[in-house]
Amino acid sequence: MDELQLVRDRAVDVPLPDLAELGAARARLLAAAANESRRKTAKRRWQAGAATLGLAAAVTAVVSFAPTGDGPLTPPRAAADPARVLHGAAAQALKLPDTPPRPDQFVYVKTQYANSNREAWISADGKHDGYVKQDGRTLTLPGCVDGKYRVEGANNPAANGTEEPCVVTPAYRTDLPTTADAMFGYLNKNHSGDAGDANAMGKDVQLLAGEAYLPPRTKAALFEAAAEMPGLQAVDHVTDAAGRPGVGITWPGHGVTLVFDAKTYAYRGTTQGAVVGYGIVDHVGQLPR
Known part of the structure; x- marks a missing residue:
């Protein structure tokens, strides 16, 4: 033969x-x-x-x-399933302690970027003055009381001492849905883009996951809802802005990749900004223990 x-x-x-x-x-x-x-x-x-x-x-x-030279090679598909990663992130969120902050406390978030760090103290109830520090500069986040906030002269000298209308935006969000379907409806209705705009929905997911303090069931619902977004893609072997390895999730039109721990699926931040500090503190300038 x-x-x-x-x-x-x-x-x-x-x-x-x-x-x-x-x-x-x-x-x-x-x-x-x-x-x-x-x-x-x-x-x-x-x-x-x-x-x-x-x-x-x-x-x-x-x-x-075997490559024939007739065209470019197609990159291999990511081994991770984006929906599975987000469901894993939801399961991980349910393990977080459910310890509501007091209204007068602050949510501390430290974000590491490529060449700088950003520290924020955000009022838990949205009614107390918060604070942001980055690149040697400081910015006051004025609290909203009775529908108005007081303009700080350091930030806007021309309007120093005046009051402007505002809407209370607490860092501790108890007003959000606790089921995936309801959360998806909320994201689809309340983001800044048009209904069905996955890019705008994704930005809201990123903001709520990184700069808000959510009860465990709410945070789990956020990731479960994100798993239903159209066009999700997983990206293997990514690192967040702090250099920590993980698995990435992105979607069309969104220039930022969300990064999750490759083993636990805990949320780490993004490829551009990694959450490296997070917790509840009693006053501006204090760090979590």
């Missing part, structure tokens, strides 16, 4: 690579075929033929996937 001819017949529509391309794999094939052809009994000959056919099919498969 001419095993090489059999391979050529089975791969007639696929150009074969040369011997250098097949390398060690082809050598093993020829050796196996030679060994089988030396069998003497009819039973052995039949087995050899079957083995050769199997080997030929394997080579055909190898040939079929």
